[in-house]
Each structure stands twice: as structure tokens, then as C-alpha cells.
Amino acid sequence: MIIEKIATMESPLTPPSPVFSEIFSLVSLLFISIIVLLIQRYYLPLRTTPAYLLVPIFFALWLPASMVLLVPIDLASSATVDNDTAARGIWLLPRALKVSWRITYWLTFALTWFILPILAEYSDSGYREPKAKVLDSLNANAQYYLIVFGSGAVGLIYVLISYGHFSESLKSTVMALAYCWGLILAIYLMGHGLVSIPRRLFRDANISGKLRRIQTHAPSVYEKMEDAEMDLEDLELQIAELSRRKGGSVTFFQDWIEELVDMTNLPESQPVRTRLVRGSGEPTALPNVITEKYLAELTRRLMRAKHARSRYVSEWNRLLEDVVKTQKIIDSAASKKLDFGNPSSAHTGFWDRHNILTPYTRYLLHYHVVPYLRLGLGGFLALASACIIWSECVKGLLPSLSVIRYSVVHHKLGDKGQVGFAGQAIAGFWMLYMCAAALISITEVKVWRGRALVRRNTAHESAFWYASQVARLSVPLTYNFMTFLGKELYEDTVFYDFLGQLINLTPLGKWFDYLFPAFILVPVFATLFGLYGKVRNVLGFDGGIAGWGGDDDESQGELGYYGTGTWREGRDLIERELNGTSAAIRGRRADVIARGGSSDGSSRKPILKIPGSRGSGGRSSNGAGPSTPFGTSPTGTGGGGGRYVANTSARRVGGPPSRGGGNSRRGPAVLDDEGDDEGFFGALGHRFKNTIDTIDAPEWWTGMKKPKWMSGDDDDGGSSSRGNNSDVRRWFGGGNGGGNSGSGGGGRIRL
Incomplete structure (x- = not known):
């Protein structure tokens, strides 16, 4: 009896059981779930x-990741000619695969x-009530759905x-159109x-070149940070002005306005001259009638x-941390x-918090x-990219030349191939790399x-949008990968029976x-030869398609791209930030403007001194002696370089931003808001003033008093420490004419 049972169990007619494969699949799905949760935790608290944000985003990431697992299992389950389960790796029954594909x-x-676009606009809406947010979200998506349904x-x-x-x-049209739109975006990305992925690895292998690229990128990031701060301050001032309106x-x-005030960083008691200290100096006029739509738009902004x-x-x-580590x-x-x-960052990783290596072994590892x-x-990834590009180009005309096909199908039996566990692992790698390249x-x-x-602080609307892009690209990339393997293999899969035959229902879908x-060659050559940077330079875009260039900035030489600055500017800016002088300069500038008002309402021109960088000795970055002031050119276009200082200073006092040229210099800087009205003698007076102010006075000089003829209208004279009226620019027709504010001055010569 026992022998008969054993013979029955070993009979080739007994269907094999996929218990081991099912356990492996469940464990893999659990592992994918943990990875998705860690990704969510990395970008969101x-x-x-x-919960309405975490749950949809979790499934928008988890479902595409499960497709990377389902495709190799589908290939091994369908591409078989016998019951040899050991040769086909992890496999599932056709019924289980079909249900899994339908749900996914x-x-x-x-x-x-539907779900993610509506929730994205719901989270971005400025209304307070959920019903108003839903209506606003549907209204915002109306044009989007009109285009979709029209197509x-x-x-x-x-x-x-x-x-x-x-x-x-109907079903085939909906699925085919969704696939075609996703394929266009997926192929281009x-x-x-x-x-960009292999090129970034090649460039980061050169440590000094990596530092140079970070320094080149620093002025652009700093300028955008300053602009973002000023935009926020302008909105905060607008809300403060709104809170002071009564009746x-x-x-x-009133409750809505109080909530907006609580969201800002303004103090409870506003100073009289706050508008001169914060923001761009161009306040926005409030409407006469405050409506719900206006407050919703203000909240959204x-x-x-x-x-x-x-x-x-x-x-x-993050840029500063990279610079410090690379240096x-x-x-x-x-x-x-x-x-x-x-580690000083609160979000430092586990390996950075625990020093396992010794300083010498760490040097050997990183250097x-x-x-x-x-x-x-x-x-290795460059070779993989070449294989994918080659397979995309030849799969339509010569599918037998596809490299990916021979790397996945290892067991060839007659006209049909069989995918084993090794082929499944390689197929998973190809899919992961294709998805990673697109994402x-x-x-x-930077055009989104x-x-x-x-x-840990991603905006809710941004999180929904990126999750929707991941979900949109998953199905086209999945089916596009399966077409690399040849018709005799992928046409027998459950996924082709569910989706592929509907895409190939019409000749248009099949040829598409x-x-x-094959149009993948367009973005490949555009990225490889820096076409995006050339187009941006021709059209004069400062942002926009700038992000397409990736790390192409050094292809333009030392000058880099428009709006990024030179690496010397970035180096000096980073040194000042690490030395703690940039924050001090911004704080002193605000204090000077706040205290600079005279009796007749005019403001005295603040003169700031920027201390030299560590070890610079007050010399310029090119070692050409004492540095000249930033922004003292009469035209405001950067007589001394340092574009980031000139732009920041000009914006803080409400003046027009200036473009610096030449090498960045360290040393004293003049914050001048006269612009083009300052003449040659006024600029010369500024330079004398900066030079005298930076000289350290000897001890015997502190006890001396200046003569009355140098004191202006100050009858008491005053010591040298009270030098606010001894502006040497008055001798050249500049300044405010001593104690009489607004007299003389204007950069004109006094006769």
C-alpha cells in the first residue's frame, strides 16, 4: 500500500504544487512593503x-514594485514545455496570475x-472646509479630464x-490610449x-571634479533659496497687513485670517519699518473686498x-554637507x-552615526x-544602457538580435525558450534599471x-504627483520590457492575454x-551631447529645462550655465557660509535698514563690511592683492564679481538685482541702493569710506577728538568712535552731507 502511494505521488501525471513559489512570493511582497514604508518615511513624517495621503501613495508605489516581481514569475509560469518545475524557477498557477494582474x-x-489627481488638488486647495476642497479639486481637474475624455x-x-x-x-481603447501616453513619457524619461546615471558615476569618481561641480552649482541654489525666502516674507507681510484691517x-x-497669521513667522508686534527689512520691498496691494476665493488663493500661495x-x-x-565631506x-x-x-544633521543615517572604520581604513575606502x-x-551600467537602447531599436525589425532576450532565456527547447531562476533574477534587474532610469x-x-x-518635509501635492508618475510609468515599462523577449515567449504569458492583445487590437497600436x-535615440543623444544646455543658452532660460542638463554644467567650461555662476563664486560663498558670516551679513543688513531712517523719512545708505574667508588674508581669490568692493560699479552689473552678494544686497533693499562678472573676491562690500544715480566721485567716496573703515585704529587714536570742521553740525565734536557724521564721501559730493540728511549728496559734485 505504501509503495503504491509513493508511486502515485511520483507519477508524472500528478500536477506539481507551487507551495514553495507561493511562500517565496508572499515573503517578497512583504519585503517590498517594508521598502515602500521606508521610502515613505524618508520623504514624509x-x-x-x-491617512488619506499615506494609503494611496503606499499603493501607488507598492503596485508598480509588485510588477517587477510578477513579470519574471509570469515568464517562468508560461514559458514551459513540460512539467519540469525545477528548470523554471518561481512559478504560479495561471488563475492566480490572472487575478493578480487584474488587481494590479x-x-x-x-x-x-482618478484618485491621485483629485487628492493632489484636494491637498493643494486653500479652502478650509472639506466640501469646498473637493469642489475646488474637481474644478481644477475639469480641464485635465476634458482632454482625457476627448482623446x-x-x-x-x-x-x-x-x-x-x-x-x-471600449475597454481596449481605454487601455491602449493609457498605454500609449505612458509609453511616450516613459521612453523619453x-x-x-x-x-545620466552612468555619467554621474563616472564624474563622481573624480573627487576634485565633484567638488568643482558642487561649487559651480552653489550660487544658483543660494540665489533660489534667497528668492524663496523673500517670496515667503512678502506673503507674510501681506497677511500681517490683512490682519490689521478692521471692519x-x-x-x-476673522478666524481664517488668524489661522493664516499663526502659519507665518512674523512677530506679534510688527515694527514700523518692517516692510523695509523683510521681503522684496514691493508690497502687494490688498483688495477692497476680501472674499473666500481670495483667502483660499492666499492660503495656497x-x-x-x-x-x-x-x-x-x-x-x-545638503550641498554644504557634500562640500565638507568631499573636501x-x-x-x-x-x-x-x-x-x-x-554628524550634525538630525536625519543622519545609521552608518554615519556609528564609526565602525578607523581613520586610516576610512581614508583607504573613500579615497x-x-x-x-x-x-x-x-x-557596467553604461553597458546595460547600451544593451537596452540596442534592444529598443532592433526589436521591431530584427528581434533575434536583442541582447536582453538572450540574457533572460537560458533554456532553449525547440522553438520555445524556458526561463529559470537565474533568468528571472536577470529579468528583475533589467526592469529595475529601466524604472530607475525613468524615475x-x-x-x-525642474519643469514640474x-x-x-x-x-521628511515633502509637500502633499508633490508627493501625490510623484506617486502618480510612478504608477503611470509602471505598466508601459513592464510591457515594453516583455517585447524584448520575442513573440514566441511573451505572447504565451498571462499579461499578454490580459493587456497585450488589446494593445495590438488595431494596426496603429501594433506599429506604435x-x-x-526607437525614438529613445532622441533623448539619448540630446543628453549625451548636452543639447539641452545649448538650447537653454540660446533661448536664455534660467530655469525651465535646466534640469534636463543634469551634470552638464562643466561642459560649458569655467563659466558654467547661465544663472549658475563660476566655481570660484561658489567656493567663496560656501566658505562664507561655513564660517558663519553669511547669516551675520543678512542680520546686520536688516538692522542697518531698520535703524537707517532719518527725521524726514529718508534712509541712510548702509555700508557693510564682509570679513574675508578663512586663510584668505583679505586678498582676492586670484591672489591679486586687496579686493575691490562688490557691486560698486556705477551700472550695477558687477564691478567686483560676487554676483550672489550683489544680488542679495540689492534685493534686500528693494533695488534691482545685478549680475556680477569676473572673479569672485573677498573683502569689504558696499551695499548701495542708489543704482545708476551714483556718479564717479560718489563711487570713489564709497571706496575711500570702505578702506578707512577697515583700518584698525591704534590705541593712541582712540583718545583723540576730531576738529570741529570735521564734525558737521555736531557742536560737541565727539570722539572717533562716533564717526557717523565723518563720512569721507562728503568730500567728493556723496553721502548725506553730515548731520543734514538729504543735503548735497546724490553723487553730484559740490561747487
């Missing part, structure tokens, strides 16, 4: 984020086209004309990422401004020891081993209405699927 696809479809109607008419009946027309329509929205400021502050802090690695070449010190690892990984391109592009991923991926 889980405790304070509402339709949930992803609903999240991409679907055109496609439906085409399918009815070409196919002839309604059996599968993937082509950019296939070049009229404001009384109906305030939330966006706060997140924009958080984005650029986070980017600037320490370069400096360790002399001492053969590398110590990054105690010798890591660069070669980056070169090796960059070369990294989304984060590099200011959306960005910020560590095979010919359009």
Missing part, C-alpha cells in the same frame, strides 16, 4: 501625515487617472471604424536616465511658498587619515576604493511647477508599440 492593473489605472472619444471612433463592433472596443468684509473671515523655502534650504544644507576626502591625501567628525567602485559600476529623470527635471521631493521605442 508618518505620524503627522494624514486596474488599481494602478484608478490611482493614476478617448477620438480613439473610440477610430477603433469603431477599423474594428467594426463593440465587443472589446528612460532615454535621459540611461545616459468690512474682513469680519466674516503661502503653503507653496513655505514648501519652496523648505526645499531650497534642504538643498542648500575632507581630498585633504586626507596628506595625512592618510579621514575623520568626518560627529582609493570608492572611486574605482564608481568607475566599475558606471562601466531619476523625473527628479532631475516647482514640485520636489524633500526629506514596435516603432516608437
Whole structure:
């Protein structure tokens, strides 16, 4: 009896059981869930984020990640010629695969086209009540849905004309149009990422070149951070002015206005001259009648401004950390020891908080081993990118030449191949790399209405938008990968039976699927040869398509791209920030403007001194002796370089921003708000004033009094420490004429 049972169990007619494969699949899904939660925790605070945001974003990331697991399982389950389960790796029954594909696809479809767009606009709405937020979200998405449904109607008419009946027309049209739009976006983004990922690894292998690129990028980031801060301050001042208004329509929205005041960083008691200290100096006039729509738009703008400021502050802090770390690695070449010190960031990772390596082994790792690892990984990924690009170009005409096909199908039995566990692992790698190339391109592009991923502080609308892009790109990339393997393999899969045959229902969809991926050469060559940077320079874009260039800034030489500045400017700016002088300069500038009002309402021109960088000795960055002041050119276009200082100073006092040229210099700086009205003698007086103010007076000089003829209208004379009336610019027709504010001056010569 026992022998008969054993013979029955070993009979080839007994269907194999996929118990091990099911356990493996469940464990893999659990692992994917943990990874998705960690990604959410990296960009969003889980405790304070509402559930209506966390749950949809979790599924928008989890479902595409599960497709990377489902595709290799589907290939191994369908591509078989016998019951040899050991040769086909992890496999599932066709019924389980079909249910899994239906749930995954339709949930992803609903999240991409309906749930996430509505929730994104709901979170971005400035209204207070949920009902008003929902109506505002539907109104904002009305144009989007009109375009989508209009395209679907055109496609439906085409399918009815070409196919002839309604059996599968509606569903196939909806799925095919969604696939085609996703494929257009996926191919273009993937082509950019296939070049940018290996190139970034190659460039980061050169430590000094990496530091130079960070320094070149620093002025642009700092300027955007300053602009974001001023935009936020302008909105805060507008809210403060609104809170001081009494009576009229404001009384109906008093609670709403108080909530807006609580969201700002303004003090409870506003100083009289706050508008001169904060913001751009161009206050926005309030409407006569305050409406609910106006307050909703003001709330939306305030939330966006706060997140924009958080984005650029986070980017600037990360840039400073990268500079400090890279500089320490370069400096360790002399001492053969590398110590990054105690981590100061609250979000420092586990490996950064625990020093496992010794200073010498850390030096060997970061200075010798890591660069070669980056070169090796960059070369491997560059080869993988070439294989993907080649397979995209030849799959329509010569599918037998596809490299990816031979890397996945290892067991060839007759005209049909069989995918084993090794082929499944390689297929998972190909899909992960294709998805990573497309998704990294989304984060590099800067044209998405200011959306960005910020560590632990991503805006809710940005989180919804990025999650929707991940869901939108997953299905096209999945089916596009399966077409690399040849018809005899992927046409037998459950996924093709569910989606592929509907895409190939019409000749248009079939030719589009095979010919359009060849256009991947357009973004590949554009990124490889820096076409985006050339187009940006021709059109004069400061932002916009700037993100497409990636790390192309050094291809323009030392000058870099428009709006980024030179690496010397970035180096000096970073040194001042690390030495703690940039914050002090901004604070002193605000204090000078706040105290600079005279009796007749005019403001005295503040003169600031910027201390030299560490070890500079008050010399310019090119070692050409004492530095000249920033922004003292009569035209305001940068007689002394240092564009970031000139722009910041001009914006803080409400003047027009100036473009600096030449090398960045360290030393005294003049904050002048006269602009083009200052003449030659006035500028010369400014230079004399800066030179005299930077001289350290000897001890015997402090006890001396200046003569009355130098005291202006001050009858008591005063010691040298009271030098506010001894402005040497008066001798050249500049300044305010001693104690008489507004007399003389104006950069004119006195006769």
C-alpha cells in the first residue's frame, strides 16, 4: 500500500504544487512593503501625515514594485514545455496570475487617472472646509479630464471604424490610449536616465571634479533659496497687513485670517519699518473686498511658498554637507587619515552615526576604493544602457538580435525558450534599471511647477504627483520590457492575454508599440551631447529645462550655465557660509535698514563690511592683492564679481538685482541702493569710506577728538568712535552731507 502511494505521488501525471513559489512570493511582497514604508518615511513624517495621503501613495508605489516581481514569475509560469518545475524557477498557477494582474492593473489605472489627481488638488486647495476642497479639486481637474475624455472619444471612433463592433472596443481603447501616453513619457524619461546615471558615476569618481561641480552649482541654489525666502516674507507681510484691517468684509473671515497669521513667522508686534527689512520691498496691494476665493488663493500661495523655502534650504544644507565631506576626502591625501567628525544633521543615517572604520581604513575606502567602485559600476551600467537602447531599436525589425532576450532565456527547447531562476533574477534587474532610469529623470527635471521631493518635509501635492508618475510609468515599462523577449515567449504569458492583445487590437497600436521605442535615440543623444544646455543658452532660460542638463554644467567650461555662476563664486560663498558670516551679513543688513531712517523719512545708505574667508588674508581669490568692493560699479552689473552678494544686497533693499562678472573676491562690500544715480566721485567716496573703515585704529587714536570742521553740525565734536557724521564721501559730493540728511549728496559734485 505504501509503495503504491509513493508511486502515485511520483507519477508524472500528478500536477506539481507551487507551495514553495507561493511562500517565496508572499515573503517578497512583504519585503517590498517594508521598502515602500521606508521610502515613505524618508520623504514624509508618518505620524503627522494624514491617512488619506499615506494609503494611496503606499499603493501607488507598492503596485508598480509588485510588477517587477510578477513579470519574471509570469515568464517562468508560461514559458514551459513540460512539467519540469525545477528548470523554471518561481512559478504560479495561471488563475492566480490572472487575478493578480487584474488587481494590479486596474488599481494602478484608478490611482493614476482618478484618485491621485483629485487628492493632489484636494491637498493643494486653500479652502478650509472639506466640501469646498473637493469642489475646488474637481474644478481644477475639469480641464485635465476634458482632454482625457476627448482623446478617448477620438480613439473610440477610430477603433469603431477599423474594428467594426463593440465587443472589446471600449475597454481596449481605454487601455491602449493609457498605454500609449505612458509609453511616450516613459521612453523619453528612460532615454535621459540611461545616459545620466552612468555619467554621474563616472564624474563622481573624480573627487576634485565633484567638488568643482558642487561649487559651480552653489550660487544658483543660494540665489533660489534667497528668492524663496523673500517670496515667503512678502506673503507674510501681506497677511500681517490683512490682519490689521478692521471692519468690512474682513469680519466674516476673522478666524481664517488668524489661522493664516499663526502659519507665518512674523512677530506679534510688527515694527514700523518692517516692510523695509523683510521681503522684496514691493508690497502687494490688498483688495477692497476680501472674499473666500481670495483667502483660499492666499492660503495656497503661502503653503507653496513655505514648501519652496523648505526645499531650497534642504538643498542648500545638503550641498554644504557634500562640500565638507568631499573636501575632507581630498585633504586626507596628506595625512592618510579621514575623520568626518560627529554628524550634525538630525536625519543622519545609521552608518554615519556609528564609526565602525578607523581613520586610516576610512581614508583607504573613500579615497582609493570608492572611486574605482564608481568607475566599475558606471562601466557596467553604461553597458546595460547600451544593451537596452540596442534592444529598443532592433526589436521591431530584427528581434533575434536583442541582447536582453538572450540574457533572460537560458533554456532553449525547440522553438520555445524556458526561463529559470537565474533568468528571472536577470529579468528583475533589467526592469529595475529601466524604472530607475525613468524615475531619476523625473527628479532631475525642474519643469514640474516647482514640485520636489524633500526629506521628511515633502509637500502633499508633490508627493501625490510623484506617486502618480510612478504608477503611470509602471505598466508601459513592464510591457515594453516583455517585447524584448520575442513573440514566441511573451505572447504565451498571462499579461499578454490580459493587456497585450488589446494593445495590438488595431494596426496603429501594433506599429506604435514596435516603432516608437526607437525614438529613445532622441533623448539619448540630446543628453549625451548636452543639447539641452545649448538650447537653454540660446533661448536664455534660467530655469525651465535646466534640469534636463543634469551634470552638464562643466561642459560649458569655467563659466558654467547661465544663472549658475563660476566655481570660484561658489567656493567663496560656501566658505562664507561655513564660517558663519553669511547669516551675520543678512542680520546686520536688516538692522542697518531698520535703524537707517532719518527725521524726514529718508534712509541712510548702509555700508557693510564682509570679513574675508578663512586663510584668505583679505586678498582676492586670484591672489591679486586687496579686493575691490562688490557691486560698486556705477551700472550695477558687477564691478567686483560676487554676483550672489550683489544680488542679495540689492534685493534686500528693494533695488534691482545685478549680475556680477569676473572673479569672485573677498573683502569689504558696499551695499548701495542708489543704482545708476551714483556718479564717479560718489563711487570713489564709497571706496575711500570702505578702506578707512577697515583700518584698525591704534590705541593712541582712540583718545583723540576730531576738529570741529570735521564734525558737521555736531557742536560737541565727539570722539572717533562716533564717526557717523565723518563720512569721507562728503568730500567728493556723496553721502548725506553730515548731520543734514538729504543735503548735497546724490553723487553730484559740490561747487
